[in-house]
Amino acid sequence: MVYAAAALIFGLFAVVLRDDGFVTASNLLNIGRQAAPIAVMAVGMAFALGAAEIDLSVGSVAALSSLVVADAVGSFGFAAGVAITLAVGAGIGAVNGFIAVKVRIPSFLVTLGTLGIVSGVARNLNNLQSLPIRNDVYLNVFGAGSLGPISSLLIWTVVIGAVGHLALHQLRWGRHVLAVGADRSAAAALGIRTDRIRITALIASAAAASLAGMLLAGRLAIGRHDLGENLLLTVIAAVVIGGTNLFGGRASVAGAIAGSIVMAMLNNGLILMGLRVADQLIARGVIIILAVALSMREQKEA
Amino acid sequence: MTVEAQATALEVEGLCKSFRAVQALDHVDLTLRYGEVTALLGDNGAGKSTFVKCVAGVYAPDTGRMRVDGVETSIANPDAARELGIETVHQTLAVIDTLDVAENLFLNREHTRGGPIGAWLGVLDKKRMRIETAHILERLGIRIPSLRRPMGALSGGQRQAVAIGRATAWGRQIVMLDEPAAALGVEQAARVLELILNLREGGAAVLLITHNMDRVSEVCDRAVVLRQGRKTAEVAVGDVTTDDLVAYITGAKTQRTRP
Ligand SMILES: Nc1ncnc2c1ncn2[C@@H]1O[C@H](COP(=O)(O)OP(=O)(O)OP(=O)(O)O)[C@@H](O)[C@H]1O
Numbered sequence: 310m311v312y313a314a315a316a317l318i319f320g321l322f323a324v325v326l327r328d329d330g331f332v333t334a335s336n337l338l339n340i341g342r343q344a345a346p347i348a349v350m351a352v353g354m355a356f357a358l359g360a361a362e363i364d365l366s367v368g369s370v371a372a373l374s375s376l377v378v379a380d381a382v383g384s385f386g387f388a389a390g391v392a393i394t395l396a397v398g399a400g401i402g403a404v405n406g407f408i409a410v411k412v413r414i415p416s417f418l419v420t421l422g423t424l425g426i427v428s429g430v431a432r433n434l435n436n437l438q439s440l441p442i443r444n445d446v447y448l449n450v451f452g453a454g455s456l457g458p459i460s461s462l463l464i465w466t467v468v469i470g471a472v473g474h475l476a477l478h479q480l481r482w483g484r485h486v487l488a489v490g491a492d493r494s495a496a497a498a499l500g501i502r503t504d505r506i507r508i509t510a511l512i513a514s515a516a517a518a519s520l521a522g523m524l525l526a527g528r529l530a531i532g533r534h535d536l537g538e539n540l541l542l543t544v545i546a547a548v549v550i551g552g553t554n555l556f557g558g559r560a561s562v563a564g565a566i567a568g569s570i571v572m573a574m575l576n577n578g579l580i581l582m583g584l585r586v587a588d589q590l591i592a593r594g595v596i597i598i599l600a601v602a603l604s605m606r607e608q609k610e611a
Numbered sequence: 612m613t614v615e616a617q618a619t620a621l622e623v624e625g626l627c628k629s630f631r632a633v634q635a636l637d638h639v640d641l642t643l644r645y646g647e648v649t650a651l652l653g654d655n656g657a658g659k660s661t662f663v664k665c666v667a668g669v670y671a672p673d674t675g676r677m678r679v680d681g682v683e684t685s686i687a688n689p690d691a692a693r694e695l696g697i698e699t700v701h702q703t704l705a706v707i708d709t710l711d712v713a714e715n716l717f718l719n720r721e722h723t724r725g726g727p728i729g730a731w732l733g734v735l736d737k738k739r740m741r742i743e744t745a746h747i748l749e750r751l752g753i754r755i756p757s758l759r760r761p762m763g764a765l766s767g768g769q770r771q772a773v774a775i776g777r778a779t780a781w782g783r784q785i786v787m788l789d790e791p792a793a794a795l796g797v798e799q800a801a802r803v804l805e806l807i808l809n810l811r812e813g814g815a816a817v818l819l820i821t822h823n824m825d826r827v828s829e830v831c832d833r834a835v836v837l838r839q840g841r842k843t844a845e846v847a848v849g850d851v852t853t854d855d856l857v858a859y860i861t862g863a864k865t866q867r868t869r870p
């Protein structure tokens with residue numbers, strides 16, 4: 310379904326926007342670059358949703374991570390900087406999960422709170438100024454670099470997709486995530502540590518968001534308090550269009566990536582159509598609601 | 612049926628469990644013996660499922676002592692129960708509708724592959740689990756059209772059969788079945804009774820919760836009756852009529868269980 314949608318949208322834009330350069334190598338590459346951070350976040354979100362949780366803080370975690378990595382890579386070098394940033398992201402996920410599970414607040418509310426806190430921290434961190442990144446290794450690995458002809462952003466998408474796909478389908482953890490998401494009390498009755506599964510699913514989501522923030526930072530060679538901040542809806546839409554159940558128990562990593570490409574094509578197409586930013590927002594909102602409604606109806610029938 | 616003195620499998624003493632104002636279990640004593648099927652009877656809300664969940668490690672009892680094979684234990688979680696050889700079919704079945712039959716059968720006892728690293732990562736050995744699932748279902752006489760179908764696509768009876776298969780497949784010695792035959796057709800129900808008798812033959816201690824008195828007289832050796840969380844009777848099934856049992860369940864008749 311999501312693959313059909315991707316093909317349909319591609320075909321539609323290819324025809325409608327044929328004079329605006331939709332199907333040029335450089336624009337397709339551009340779409341791929343746009344899709345990468347969305348896809349990485351979407352893979353993480355697939356685990357949160359699969360476990361019947363939701364992580365609304367991903368956009369703010371990406372933004373904070375872009376700043377943290379800009380600072381940390383500058384101060385401590387490439388490897389330590391990246392490790393610190395990932396740890397910050399995973400830590401936020403752990404806090405989300407811990408509060409949701411132990412204090413028994415729905416992750417919907419916990420992560421909504423985290424979203425605000427993290428956004429605020431990101432704004433305070435460098436007084437709304439962007440931080441330039443000058444580390445060449447970093448910019449190569451997370452940004453404009455490439456391995457042969459293949460852009461590093463594309464490689465990240467494939468790697469994260471493969472890791473996520475294997476974790477979901479080949480590891481006990483992935484299976485337990487889906488079991489807990491489908492029926493938490495049944496999973497608990499079978500001895501699955503549902504707390505641990507829910508917390509780790511939220512850690513996966515936040516860590517992925519952190520990585521996505523690093524990709525955004527790499528692409529622009531800066532860290533800034535709002536990088537990726539508005540991607541939340543795009544990410545959730547990508548995941549749900551890709552066949553993950555919004556209410557848990559079913560998830561698809563490959564679908565999440567395909568959904569991300571659909572979303573990136575949409576963004577790109579709407580810009581090429583020459584829509585004003587305000588109209589882009591409206592169009593995107595309408596399309597997202599339609600697409601999610603369609604795919605949820607299909608999931609119910611399946 | 613005569614009740615011989617069999618070795619004690621599980622002894623529960625003074626089990627109490629309340630949910631806020633509701634005292635679901637009030638000092639319940641119960642003993643399961645190897646090679647014996649014990650019926651746990653009682654009206655809706657009597658506390659039968661709560662009892663099973665306490666022994667299965669799903670609920671933490673408020674007070675009470677449990678001994679397995681004469682050794683005092685506390686069953687803190689479902690894994691602990693399984694490790695002690697206690698398998699349970701819950702009334703709700705505890706199957707995951709979105710997973711397939713093999714995935715359900717092996718849920719939380721998955722085979723892993725790839726040696727110690729694979730085990731640490733939890734790399735699933737799907738092929739082995741699928742093959743074993745086919746064997747288990749065949750041995751238990753459970754017919755499922757396709758092992759790849761999600762549980763949610765199976766009939767109520769098939770789902771129940773899989774849940775029972777999951778509890779009885781591992782040669783465990785203490786098996787608790789909470790209303791296992793409720794949604795089964797005639798043939799499947801007969802199979803379940805056969806399964807229970809096989810378990811007893813194999814020396815297992817079985818606890819059977821049912822509302823069907825015919826089943827009690829067919830397969831059970833003893834019956835324990837709960838009423839509003841209290842044990843009101845414990846009898847050898849051969850010594851009483853089904854009317855007696857019904858009278859205990861409804862409270863028309865009571866028996867002093869502790870002198
Ligand atoms: N999780 C729970 N929270 C609150 N109350 C509960 C819970 N579980 C059981 N109870 C209450 O405890 C009492 C015993 O319930 P239980 O499920 O053990 O009955 P039962 O004997 O299994 O009944 P049935 O034959 O209908 O299955 C009931 O009053 C029930 O409402």
Ligand SMILES: [Mg+2]
Pocket residue numbers: 659660661702789
């Ligand atoms: Mg019950």
